[in-house]
Amino acid sequence: MSQKVDWSQYVDQQEKLVTNQISQIQVSSATETTEEGKKDELSPAETSLLQKIIRKGLVENKNDLEIQRKDPTSPLHSVKTFEALNLRPNLLKGVYDMGFNAPSKIQETALPTLLAEPPQNLIAQSQSGTGKTAAFVLAMLSRVDASKKHPQVLCLSPTYELAIQTGEVAAKMARFCPEIELRFAVRGENLTEGTKLSEHVIIGTPGKVLDWGIKFRMFDLSKINVFVLDEADVMIDTQGHQDQCLKIHKSLRPNCQMMLFSATYEQKVMDFAEIIIKNPLIIRLKREEESLDNIKQYYVKCSNEKQKYNAVTNIYGTLTVGQAIIFCQTRKSAAWLAEKMSKDGHAVALLSGELSVEQRIAVLDRYRSGKEKVLITTNVLSRGIDVEQVTIVVNFDLPVNVHGDADCETYLHRIGRTGRFGKHGIAINLVDSNQSQRVCEDIERHFNKKIMLLNAEDSEEIEKIGV
Numbered sequence: 183m184s185q186k187v188d189w190s191q192y193v194d195q196q197e198k199l200v201t202n203q204i205s206q207i208q209v210s211s212a213t214e215t216t217e218e219g220k221k222d223e224l225s226p227a228e229t230s231l232l233q234k235i236i237r238k239g240l241v242e243n244k245n246d247l248e249i250q251r252k253d254p255t256s257p258l259h260s261v262k263t264f265e266a267l268n269l270r271p272n273l274l275k276g277v278y279d280m281g282f283n284a285p286s287k288i289q290e291t292a293l294p295t296l297l298a299e300p301p302q303n304l305i306a307q308s309q310s311g312t313g314k315t316a317a318f319v320l321a322m323l324s325r326v327d328a329s330k331k332h333p334q335v336l337c338l339s340p341t342y343e344l345a346i347q348t349g350e351v352a353a354k355m356a357r358f359c360p361e362i363e364l365r366f367a368v369r370g371e372n373l374t375e376g377t378k379l380s381e382h383v384i385i386g387t388p389g390k391v392l393d394w395g396i397k398f399r400m401f402d403l404s405k406i407n408v409f410v411l412d413e414a415d416v417m418i419d420t421q422g423h424q425d426q427c428l429k430i431h432k433s434l435r436p437n438c439q440m441m442l443f444s445a446t447y448e449q450k451v452m453d454f455a456e457i458i459i460k461n462p463l464i465i466r467l468k469r470e471e472e473s474l475d476n477i478k479q480y481y482v483k484c485s486n487e488k489q490k491y492n493a494v495t496n497i498y499g500t501l502t503v504g505q506a507i508i509f510c511q512t513r514k515s516a517a518w519l520a521e522k523m524s525k526d527g528h529a530v531a532l533l534s535g536e537l538s539v540e541q542r543i544a545v546l547d548r549y550r551s552g553k554e555k556v557l558i559t560t561n562v563l564s565r566g567i568d569v570e571q572v573t574i575v576v577n578f579d580l581p582v583n584v585h586g587d588a589d590c591e592t593y594l595h596r597i598g599r600t601g602r603f604g605k606h607g608i609a610i611n612l613v614d615s616n617q618s619q620r621v622c623e624d625i626e627r628h629f630n631k632k633i634m635l636l637n638a639e640d641s642e643e644i645e646k647i648g649v
């Protein structure tokens with residue numbers, strides 16, 4: 183019996199339902215399969231209703247992802263399948279188990295090179311949230327020889343949170359490969375002197391890896407076959423990280439495979455990377471490709487701190503969909519904002535470098551699980567952190583370097599906390615002085631992407647930009 187779906191009723195019902203129930207609806211072909219297997223075409227009115235649901239973001243928009251995959255200019259574009267990448271069957275199973283159906287552009291481009299024999303070095307750039315972590319984690323796991331009980335793969339991340347997140351991705355992907363063992367080398371992981379590590383994969387921050395690898399000789403850096411630098415530009419360009427990474431790099435054997443990944447590379451960093459990495463294959467983006475079209479960028483004009491605060495609370499009150507991250511330039515300003523918002527009855531979380539590592543992970547876990555909708559933080563979380571539901575990033579303070587000039591790289595990483603893997607996102611910049619106005623204009627010019635004016639006192643206007 184063919185039964186047509188009443189989409190108008192359906193829309194009303196669905197608006198009341200939770201998103202995950204709705205995501206089960208097949209919208210990709212705008213048709214509904216009947217019991218006889220025939221397809222019932224939807225009328226134009228029904229299709230438009232469906233589109234309304236899609237626009238409202240009530241349905242997880244599979245169709246949108248598929249459209250992006252077919253667009254050769256999209257970073258999610260892919261022509262290959264994961265099968266075509268010749269992964270180990272149990273790794274492939276892990277990839278599918280994570281819900282990944284097809285590789286993104288960076289995955290399909292980088293993986294054949296990373297898995298080829300002889301191993302090839304790679305310096306890769308791809309936009310935020312386009313699957314770089316998954317790409318290098320897959321390559322890392324593929325290279326493990328589990329019969330050898332010593333560290334063979336080393337991955338360095340700039341922060342504790344990022345190292346933990348990468349380790350979690352690796353653990354998920356290796357779910358069906360119990361023979362592969364992982365070890366975190368981060369603050370708080372303490373080993374007694376004389377310990378010899380037997381795990382195959384080490385994921386950590388440079389300081390701890392240096393201690394374990396060089397100071398205490400808990401593993402042999404010359405036996406590492408694969409060395410990954412995540413957020414490579416910051417690892418190379420930041421004084422403390424650079425010294426540590428270079429010391430580790432010097433202890434690796436000459437034919438160790440090197441992989442560098444980031445969403446941004448300043449030219450001077452790229453030049454330096456090319457000196458330390460032998461014959462790398464380089465995947466680079468053009469400047470205009472660096473910022474993503476699925477993240478709409480706005481600025482709000484404010485005349486002082488108080489107006490900035492009002493703008494945040496107006497935006498927060500109006501746009502309740504998803505979650506938000508608010509970036510401040512200093513720990514002090516983050517703490518001030520968090521306290522003020524909490525006092526005014528908003529449920530916000532604060533994460534800055536002064537918290538202990540346990541506190542930082544606890545805050546992030548609570549935020550990930552949706553206990554708080556708003557996270558106030560500093561640049562410590564600007565890179566790599568992957569929380570799918572983040573729909574808005576607010577720059578309470580625009581990112582600037584020590585000279586007070588626009589820090590375009592940090593800006594791109596910050597706004598990349600939203601719009602993960604093709605989702606829609608909004609970035610809102612609060613501008614409260616001539617200097618911050620100039621910074622905002624410099625960022626706009628740098629990426630050649632419009633940052634539109636938004637009136638934060640007009641709730642209708644705010645609602646209109648909603649994702």
Ligand SMILES: Nc1ncnc2c1ncn2[C@@H]1O[C@H](COP(=O)(O)OP(=O)(O)OP(=O)(O)O)[C@@H](O)[C@H]1O
Nearest residue numbers: 282284285286310311312313314315316566568603
């Ligand atoms: N092939 C895929 N199919 C579907 N989802 C994917 C795929 N690859 C990665 N993802 C998901 O996309 C999101 C972003 O991926 P990932 O964190 O690897 O991006 P990234 O490029 O490393 O981002 P950043 O520049 O912020 O570090 C993650 O939630 C990840 O699980």
